[in-house]
Amino acid sequence: EPEVTQTPSHQVTQMGQEVILHCVPISNHLYFYWYRQILGQKVEFLVSFYNNEISEKSEIFDDQFSVERPDGSNFTLKIRSTKLEDSAMYFCASRPGQGVEKLFFGSGTQLSVL
Amino acid sequence: AQSVTQLDSHVSVSEGTPVLLRCNYSSSYSPSLFWYVQHPNKGLQLLLKYTSAATLVKGINGFEAEFKKSETSFHLTKPSAHMSDAAEYFCVCLYNFNKFYFGSGTKLNVKP
Numbered sequence: 694e695p696e697v698t699q700t701p702s703h704q705v706t707q708m709g710q711e712v713i714l715h716c717v718p719i720s721n722h723l724y725f726y727w728y729r730q731i732l733g734q735k736v737e738f739l740v741s742f743y744n745n746e747i748s749e750k751s752e753i754f755d756d757q758f759s760v761e762r763p764d765g766s767n768f769t770l771k772i773r774s775t776k777l778e779d780s781a782m783y784f785c786a787s788r789p790g791q792g793v794e795k796l797f798f799g800s801g802t803q804l805s806v807l
Numbered sequence: 808a809q810s811v812t813q814l815d816s817h818v819s820v821s822e823g824t825p826v827l828l829r830c831n832y833s834s835s836y837s838p839s840l841f842w843y844v845q846h847p848n849k850g851l852q853l854l855l856k857y858t859s860a861a862t863l864v865k866g867i868n869g870f871e872a873e874f875k876k877s878e879t880s881f882h883l884t885k886p887s888a889h890m891s892d893a894a895e896y897f898c899v900c901l902y903n904f905n906k907f908y909f910g911s912g913t914k915l916n917v918k919p
Contacts, residue, residue: 735912736909796907797853
């Protein structure tokens with residue numbers, strides 16, 4: 694089965710630094726998502742992306758966050774100035790299109806902010 | 808408002824005994840519901856989904872779930888647990904065709 698690929702698997706950064714998390718969604722998928730899971734807490738929706746723009750975002754997704762699909766295959770999440778509370782597992786997901794409700798998830802990037 | 812409640816944060820069963828992981832949803836209409844499993848250091852894998860067809864849904868690895876509208880429930884069951892079933896399980900509700908709400912997860916422990 695095709696897979697969503699996320700890199701790196703682990704990222705350690707200093708507070709205040711910028712990080713970019715990388716995702717390669719499945720090639721013919723149209724909808725893209727970022728979720729995060731802080732240790733011990735539930736998986737939280739961050740943002741959805743369709744047709745080269747954000748279609749929905751949560752209150753977590755503030756001005757420090759941005760997403761981009763720079764080249765038609767990658768889907769990146771940027772955190773401009775990381776905070777300690779940004780430490781979490783970040784999951785990228787994609788799905789084929791409207792009417793297909795299965796989300797395909799990557800294996801996640803564990804972000805640790807020191 | 809949409810929400811998903813998983814009633815048990817941890818469930819422990821013996822190998823070979825039945826598994827029951829509970830999920831209740833809150834939705835103003837019949838939602839699409841899913842169960843995902845997360846093994847340690849792995850991504851989230853879809854076990855099964857309900858999308859308003861048959862109320863009893865069969866998934867992978869012998870799991871099934873029954874949608875009960877009167878109880879707003881979508882509990883996950885398996886007749887006989889295997890050691891390899893030990894993982895975290897998430898009940899997920901799809902809202903507004905695009906937004907997936909996750910429950911808080913249930914960690915399943917399987918004892919030999």
